[in-house]
Amino acid sequence: MTDHSEAESDYGQLAESVRRLIDVTIRTEAGATSVAAATANVDYAVERLSEVLMPGSFGVRPTVDGQPVASGNVLIGIRNPVAPPLTVHRNADGAVWTEVTLGAAYEGPPGHAHGGVCAMILDHVLGATAHQPGRPAYTGTLTLRYVRGTPLGPVRVEARVDRIDGVKTFAKGRIADNRGTTVEAEGVFITPVRAPQ
């Protein structure tokens, strides 16, 4: 058996390098020679990594200790360079929160996070109030109220369960910077009933 966790750590380190690459691809003002050299190096990396590719997408895979892991997830996946990645913390009372620094890759209005990025992150964090290991919850509805622009930089995202009604978890949350709330959200998340065994 190969050392799965060691391989995952290599892949995670690669993803971390690609995150830096995304940032400088947007922000570079280097000249044509440097850009051409960088592009050639990226293309070579693509070639090496393509030697063996899984079909489709990453999905959810079991780790060596049997826990499901979503390493390709667009928000929490350590192998997905698009993901910050978020680390969602859970308090004893069931409230969840994360802190993340939004960089140039998430820009909409100049100097600000795209409203859609705020929606994407809130969907995930509100949903996390209903997620259980191996038993994900799916978004039913999500409503967002934009209080003001969310400047790029560090933000805190938090959510809590408002009430539970059968398979529906009603959650509320917000994004805030150091001046207070920028976006408020409410959502209903559905936990599918398990099929009888």
Added chain:
Amino acid sequence: MTDHSEAESDYGQLAESVRRLIDVTIRTEAGATSVAAATANVDYAVERLSEVLMPGSFGVRPTVDGQPVASGNVLIGIRNPVAPPLTVHRNADGAVWTEVTLGAAYEGPPGHAHGGVCAMILDHVLGATAHQPGRPAYTGTLTLRYVRGTPLGPVRVEARVDRIDGVKTFAKGRIADNRGTTVEAEGVFITPVRAPQ
């Protein structure tokens, strides 16, 4: 004066290579030697591109012909590898639409787009009904109803103005695959009143 459009084309080609790199970073099953070689090449590309970096983020910059361009935008920016990038088309009646193929980088539930990705794209496309060149509209509220999961693959996203009330544009839209609607959305977008000259 340097040939700005030629430089932008080099940067766009680089971003296209980085998009392929993101995909294979998630999907690779190559061995440790190949992953290490790829990581070294990515790090070298980062170094070359970092020779000259703009501070902060890309923002909105004028092109040679004076049109504002948001090349760093997380949804439409040709220099942003996180962006598909979307090309939003506008019909004569003001309705807007785009077609995009969602790959492994946008995954949430296995084989499906993350609900937050659907929210992000709908925010942008609904907002596009209210955007005017050089005069962006900002999201006031956005409500999403998830009808069923959105499989990774090609989708069509469309939106239209429902009504306009002063600075507020009320828009409706949806994401659909070849089997029909997966997510419906309604939003209110605010066009700030210009300050008196």
